Each structure stands twice: as C-alpha cells, then as structure tokens.
Amino acid sequence: MITPDVLTEYIRKSLPDAVVTVTDRTGTMDHLKVLIVSDGFQGKNLLDRHRMIYHALDAPMKDGRIHALELTARTRDET
Numbered sequence: 001m002i003t004p005d006v007l008t009e010y011i012r013k014s015l016p017d018a019v020v021t022v023t024d025r026t027g028t029m030d031h032l033k034v035l036i037v038s039d040g041f042q043g044k045n046l047l048d049r050h051r052m053i054y055h056a057l058d059a060p061m062k063d064g065r066i067h068a069l070e071l072t073a074r075t076r077d078e079t
Contacts, residue, residue, distance in 0.1 A: 001029040001030055001065060002032075002060050002066055003029070004022035006060075007034070007057070007060070007066075008020040008022070010056050010057050010059070011053065011056045014052060014055065015036065015040040015052070017038050017039055017040065018038040019037040020035070020036050021034070021035040021036075022034050025068075030064075030065065030066055030068070032066060032069055032070070033069075033070040033072075034070070034072070036053060036071070036072070036073050037074050037076055037078075037079055038073075038076075039075055039076055040052070041073050041074065041075045046073070050071055050073065053071055057069070
C-alpha cells in the first residue's frame with residue numbers, strides 16, 4: 001500500500017512542478033488512477049510521458065506497493 005502523499009513525492013523527484021491527483025480504484029491503495037499535470041511533459045509523446053512516470057515510480061512498483069496504474073499525463077496547456 002502507498003499513500004497519495006508518498007506517491008506524489010516519488011513523482012515530484014522527477015517532475016518537481018507536478019500536480020498529482022490520486023484515486024484509489026479498489027479501496028486497497030494498490031490499484032490507482034493517477035492524473036499528473038507537469039510542464040516536464042512538454043514535447044513528449046504519450047509513451048515517453050508514461051516512461052517518465054514509471055521510472056519515477058520504479059521502487060514502489062517493484063516492491064509491490066503499486067499493483068496497477070491508470071495514468072493520465074498532461075501539460076498545463078492541455079488541461
């Protein structure tokens with residue numbers, strides 16, 4: 001299990017300006033819907049954006065705190 005605050009900290013290490021919204025999809029805090037808004041995504045395609053997020057969340061993904069992610073990654077201009 002991972003808290004929204006801890007997940008946000010992991011993401012902000014890679015994307016300091018990120019605004020992160022976390023929704024628990026199952027009540028177990030390991031199946032998450034995550035919206036990340038950051039200008040760090042500027043000029044990046046969807047695959048590269050997701051790679052950036054998965055890289056930032058590598059540790060909690062590997063240790064099982066996160067089992068499933070539904071990602072939305074946008075720049076501020078795209079919101």
